[in-house]
Amino acid sequence: xxxxxxxxxxxxxxxxxxxxxxxxxxxxxxxxxxxxxxxxxxxxxxxxxxxxxxxxxxxxxxxxxxxxxxxxxxxxxxxxxxxxxxxxxxxxxxxxxxxxxxxxxxxxxxxxxxxxxxxxxxxxxxxxxxxxxxxxxxxxxxxxxxxxxxxxxxxxxxxxxxxxxxxxxxxxxxxxxxxxxxxxxxxxxxxxxxxxxxxxxxxxxxxxxxxxxxxxxxxxxxxxxxxxxxxxxxxxxxxxxxxxxxxxxxxxxxxxxxxxxxxxxxxxxxxxxxxxxxxxxxxxxxxxxxxxxxxxxxxxxxxxxxxxxxxxxxxxxxxxxxxxxxxxxxxxxxxxxxxxxxxxxxxxxxxxxxxxxxxxxxxxxxxxxxxxxxxxxxxxxxxxxxxxxxxxxxxxxxxxxxxxxxxxxxxxxxxxxxxxxxxxxxxxxxxxxxxxxxxxxxxxxxxxxxxxxxxxxxxxxxxxxxxxxxxxxxxxxxxxxxxxxxxxxxxxxxxxxxx
Ligand code: NAD
Numbered sequence: 001x002x003x004x005x006x007x008x009x010x011x012x013x014x015x016x017x018x019x020x021x022x023x024x025x026x027x028x029x030x031x032x033x034x035x036x037x038x039x040x041x042x043x044x045x046x047x048x049x050x051x052x053x054x055x056x057x058x059x060x061x062x063x064x065x066x067x068x069x070x071x072x073x074x075x076x077x078x079x080x081x082x083x084x085x086x087x088x089x090x091x092x093x094x095x096x097x098x099x100x101x102x103x104x105x106x107x108x109x110x111x112x113x114x115x116x117x118x119x120x121x122x123x124x125x126x127x128x129x130x131x132x133x134x135x136x137x138x139x140x141x142x143x144x145x146x147x148x149x150x151x152x153x154x155x156x157x158x159x160x161x162x163x164x165x166x167x168x169x170x171x172x173x174x175x176x177x178x179x180x181x182x183x184x185x186x187x188x189x190x191x192x193x194x195x196x197x198x199x200x201x202x203x204x205x206x207x208x209x210x211x212x213x214x215x216x217x218x219x220x221x222x223x224x225x226x227x228x229x230x231x232x233x234x235x236x237x238x239x240x241x242x243x244x245x246x247x248x249x250x251x252x253x254x255x256x257x258x259x260x261x262x263x264x265x266x267x268x269x270x271x272x273x274x275x276x277x278x279x280x281x282x283x284x285x286x287x288x289x290x291x292x293x294x295x296x297x298x299x300x301x302x303x304x305x306x307x308x309x310x311x312x313x314x315x316x317x318x319x320x321x322x323x324x325x326x327x328x329x330x331x332x333x334x335x336x337x338x339x340x341x342x343x344x345x346x347x348x349x350x351x352x353x354x355x356x357x358x359x360x361x362x363x364x365x366x367x368x369x370x371x372x373x374x375x376x377x378x379x380x381x382x383x384x385x386x387x388x389x390x391x392x393x394x395x396x397x398x399x400x401x402x403x404x405x406x407x408x409x410x411x412x413x414x415x416x417x418x419x420x421x422x423x424x425x426x427x428x429x430x431x432x433x434x435x436x437x438x439x440x441x442x443x444x445x446x447x448x449x450x451x452x453x454x455x456x457x458x459x460x461x462x463x464x465x466x467x468x469x470x471x472x473x474x475x476x477x478x479x480x481x482x483x484x485x486x487x488x489x490x491x492x493x494x495x496x497x498x499x
Contacts, residue, residue, distance in 0.1 A: 001031070001033060001034050002032070002033040002034070003020070003033065003034050003035075003036065004023065004033050004034065004035040004036065004179050004180055004183065004203060005036055005183075005203075006036060006038060006042065006046065006200075006201055006202050006203055007182070007183055007186040007187075007199075007200060007201040008042075008045055008046045008049050008197075008200050008201075008202070009049035009053075009196050009197045009200070010190055010195075010196025010197060011196075012183065014036060015036075015038065015041075015042035015045050015046075015202075016039060016041055016042055016045075017036040017037060017038055017039060017042050018039075019036070019037040019039075020034035020035060020036055020037060021034070021035050021037055021176050021205065022034060022035075023035050023090060023176075023177065023178070023179065023180075024090075024177075024326075024327060024364075025089055025090070026090075026091070026092035026323070026324040026325065026326055026327070026363060026364045027089075027092055027313075027314035027315060027316070027323060027324050027360055027363045027364075028314075028360060028362060028363055029328065029360075029362030029363050029364060030362070032089070032090075033180070035176050035179045035203045036203050036204075037176065037203060037204045037205050037207065037208065038173075038202040038203060038204035038207070038208040038211070039207060039208075039211075040207060040208075040210075040211035042202060042204075042208070043171075043202055043204070043208050043211035043212055043215065044211070044215065046171050046200045046202045047142055047171060047212075047215050047217050047218060048217075049196075049197040049200055050142040050169035050170065050171050050197055050198070050200055050217075051141070051142050051169065051217050052197055053169045053195055053196065053197030053198045054139075054141055054142060054167075054168065054169040054198075056195065057164075057167060057168075057169060057195055057198045058138075058139050058141075058167040058168070060167070060195075062115065062116040062119070063116075065115060065164075065165060065167065066113060066115060066116060066165075067193070068189075068192050068193045068194050069109065069112055069113045069115065069161065069164075069165055069192075070113055071191075071192035071193055072109060072161070072188060072189055072192035072194070073106065073109045073110060073113060074192075075188040075191055075192055076102070076105070076106050076109060076185075076188060077106060079184065079188060080099060080102045080103070080106070081095075081099070082184065083098070083102050083153055083181055083184060083185070084098035084099040084101075084102055085098070085316070086180050086181045086184060087101065087102075087152055087153060087178065087181055088315035088316055088323070089180075089315070089316070090152070090177070090178035090179075090180055090181070091149065091150070091152060091177075091178045091279075091315075091323075091326065092277065092315050092323040092324040092325065092326060092364065093276045093277070093279075093315050093323050094315045094317075094320045094321065094322065094323050095315060095316060095318070096318075097275060097276055097315075097323075098153075098315070101151050101153055101154040102153050102154070104154050104444065104447075105151075105153050105154040105156075105157030105158075106157070107446065107447040108157045108158055108161050108162065108447040108465050109157065109161045110447065111161075111162070111447035111448050111465060111466070112161035112162050112164075112165040113165075115165040115166065118165075118467075118470050119136070119137055119166070119470070119474070121134055121135040121136035121137065121476075122134060122135045123135075127480075127499060128499040130482050130483070130484055131480060131481070131482045131499075132480075132481050132482075133478065133479065133480050133481075134478070134479050134481070135476050135477065135478045135479070136476070136477055136479075137166070137470075137474035137475065137476050137477075138167070138474060138475060138476075138477060139163075139166045139167035139168040139473065139474055140168055140219035140220050140243065140473060140474065140475060141168065141169070141217070141219040142168070142169050142170075142171060142217050142218050142219060143159075143163050143168045143169070143170055143171075143218065143219055143220040143221070143222070143473060144170070144171045144172075144173065144212045144218050144220070144221050144222070145159040145160060145163075145170065145171070145172045145173070145221075145222045145223075146173045146209055146212065146221065146222070146223045146224075146225070146233065147159075147172065147173070147174050147175060147223075147224055147225070148175055148224050148225040148226070148281075149175035149177040149178050149279075149326055150276070150279045150280060150281070150326075150386075151280075152174060152175060152178045152179075152181045152182065153181050153185065155224045156172050156174060156182060156185070157185075158222075158224070158451060158464040158465045158469070159172075159222045159464065159465075159469075160172060160199060162465055162469040162470060162473055163222075163473045164189075164194070164198060164199060166470065166473040166474050167474075168219075168473055169197060169198045169199075169200075170198065170199050170200065171200045171201075171202060171212065171218070172199070172200065172201045172202070173201075173202050173203070173204055173208050173209060173212060174201065174203065176203055176204065176205055177326055177327065178326075179201075179203050182201045183201060186199055186200075186201050209233070210236070213233065213236045213237045213240060213242075214236075214240055216240075218242060219242060219243065220242055220243035220244070220245075220472065220473065221233060221237040221242050221243070221244050221245075221246075222244075222245050222246075222464065222472070223244070223245070223246040223247065224246075224247045224281075224464075225247075225248070225249075226248060226249045226384070227248035227249040227384075227410075227456050227457070229248075230246040230247060230248035230249075230458075230459050231246070231248070231456075231459055233246045233459070234246040234459035234460055238460075243460075243462075243472065244459070244460045245452075245458075245460040245461075245462040245463070245464065245472055246458070246459040246460050247281070247451075247452055247453065247457065247458055247464065248410075248453075248456055248457050248458065248459065249281065249384040249386075249410060249412075249456070249457065250281045250282070250283075250285075250384060250410045250412035250413065250453065250457050251285055251286060251381075251382075251383075251384055251408055251409075251410045251412075252282060252283060252284050252285060252286070252410075252412055252413045252414055252415075253284070253286045253287070253288050253401075253404070253405050253408070253414050253415075254269055254272065254284040254286070254287050254288065254414070254415040254416070254417065254437075254441055255288040255290060255395075255398065255401040255405075255414070255415070255416045255417070255418075255427065256269070256287060256288065256289055256290060256299055256416075256417045256418075257290050257291070257398060257416065257417065257418040257419075257420065257423055258290060258291035258292075258295045259418055259419040259420055259423075260417035260418050260419060260439075261417075261419070262298060262299065262302050263302070264417070264439075265299070265417035266299060266302035266303045266306055267306060268417070268439075268441040269284060269287055269303055269390070269417075269441060270303055270306040270307050270310065270368070270390070271441070272284040272415075272441035272442050273285065273287075273307075273368075273388065273389075273390040274307060274310050274321075274322050274368045274388045274390075275322065275442075276322075276323075277322055277323060277324065277325045277366065277387060277388045278385070278386060278387045278388040278389060279325060279326065279386055279387070280442070281412055281413075281457075282412065282413045282435070282442045282443070282444055283386075283442075284390065284415065284441055284442075285384070285385060285389065285390065285391060286374075286381060286390075286391050286392075286393060287299070287303065287390055287391070287392045287393070288392075288393055288394075288395050288401045288404060288405075289392055289393070289394050289395070290394075290395050290396070290397060290398060290400075290401055291396075293394075296372075296392070296394045299392070300349055300370065300372045300392055303349075303370055303390065303392070304349040304350050304370050307350045307368040307369075307370050307390065308350050308368070310322050310367075310368045312355060312357060312365060312367055312368070313357055313360070314357070314360055314363065322368065322388060324357075324360075324363045324364040324365045324366075325364050325365075325366055325387055325388075326364065327364060328364050330364065330386070330387065331364045331365070331366050331387075333385075333387075334366050334369075334385055334386075334387030334388075334389060335353045335354070335366060337379065337380050337383070337385045337387070337389065338351070338352075338353055338369055338371070338380070338389060339353075340378075340379050340380065341371050341374065341378055341379065341380035341391070342371075344377075344378045344379065344380075345373065345375070345378070346371040346372065346373055346374045346378060346380060346391070347371065347372040347373050348369070348370075348371060349370040349371065349372045349392075350367075350368055350369055350370040351367070351369060352366045352367025352368050352369035352388060352389075353366070353367075353369070355367035366387055366388055367388070368388045368390075369387075369388060369389045369390070370389075370390050370392065371389065371390070371391045371392065372392045373392070373394070374391040374392060374393050375393065376393065376404065376407070376408075378391075381393065384410070398416075398418075398423050398426060398427060399426075399430075401427075402426070402427060402430040402431055405431050405432075405433065406430075406431060406432050409455055409456040410453070410455060410456050410457050411432055411433045411434055411453050411454030411455035411456070411457050411458075412433065412434060412435065412453030412454075412457035413433065413434070413435040413436070413437070413442070413443055413444075413453065414431055414433045414435075414436055414437070415436070415437035415438070415439075415440060415441045415442075415443060416428075416436075416437070416438055416439070417439055417441075418438075418439070424438045424439075432454055432455065433453065433454060434452050434453040434454045434457065434458065434463070435451070435452075435453065445466065447465050447466065448466050449466045450462075450463035450464060450465060450466035450467060450468035450469060451463055451464045451465060451466070452464060452468070
């Protein structure tokens, strides 16, 4: 059995790790590797390597840093297919979808290539006679990233290109379920000329995470994952005096108004609910059918027809549109939710339970599932299922839909399908959600904006990448300076300085 190692100080290493966890191939249901699980001592080795590398990397000129970033950008671009295939084999998503993830990560690298411009400070001339004021930003030191299984390349890339461009050293603790892509990324950083120790990968579980949260030399923690863990990370790292941004789970609603084009809306709804087997934090998991009963029935009919036609199969098969879910436990949990939904009164319009893919009988497959007549009190509505399950709820008008969304504890993303500018504008102003799509089902902001939700989808103040990413990974200095022509006798005043 292959063993997946850590990457510390510019090389793959076992460090002192003795524990391992299995890495599955979700399409076959077979174990394909063991991943090492770092102990606190292993984490300390990685943080020490990063702290040492920070001393010189933080002093590297902007030109040197930018050259490494451009070289890294070229290498990721060149290895995109290889990265996508690693993702497909460990996560399960189809290769075309994995290529999309790599592309969205690459866009953050491209954003970070503009670091000389992004780090420019302010300058105010002659704020008082002979006095100037200016500001600049400095890196924090060693910063850590703890990431989820569902985007093993893109989510870490929301963090490390920006952190490294700002002059920090980075320790990544990727998901132990699909750990291999991070190692290829580490070797690409090395090939791009990044000094050893600036980017490190430690694999692990709670032990490794807690060691990072408690380590005195880790200055900031970026986390993406489920809401209970995000809340925990934020509390523990904040109590240790660290800067923290912790992005949590989601329940994203798409509102469909009666004036929307039914074909357009239902196609996009199904793709946004079932793509990546629903394992996206921006997946649409609740559709809000607005209008009289007939409008909702027409939407469910169109959505059900499309969902039932989705081609489910292994991620490596080009004919597949949707792959398996991450583990057997996830498959069983998702099927359990559908059972509960049915018991609590939902209508199963499309049933993905028990799907068997010929030739992949042991794979972790769940078929697209559509539940109708779902109400806010049902478990399928209240919880994040994180699988290919779309719950349809009904609302009388757009204001009722907005109220429904605002009553939900999550606030990551939402979308509206409509032909009415007035309704769309009311919606964008009314919802308490961080990322909003208007006739766009998955409104992931471009890299030069910042990504993040509200409410239980975010703990801490800062969103990721874009301007908020730069601010998160740096702190500002403001200098007040005077180069006087000194004339004696010198008269210093004892009152508080004013201009
Ligand atoms: P998860 O919370 O189980 O794991 C995330 C990370 O935390 C992993 O690295 C894991 O090893 C670590 N971890 C798990 N349990 C821990 C514990 N008890 N103590 C310390 N660390 C722990 O999440 P997941 O299942 O890997 O990913 C899916 C979740 O991530 C979903 O809820 C999804 O919505 C969310 N997500 C959110 C965003 C966003 O931008 N808001 C993006 C992607 C995924």
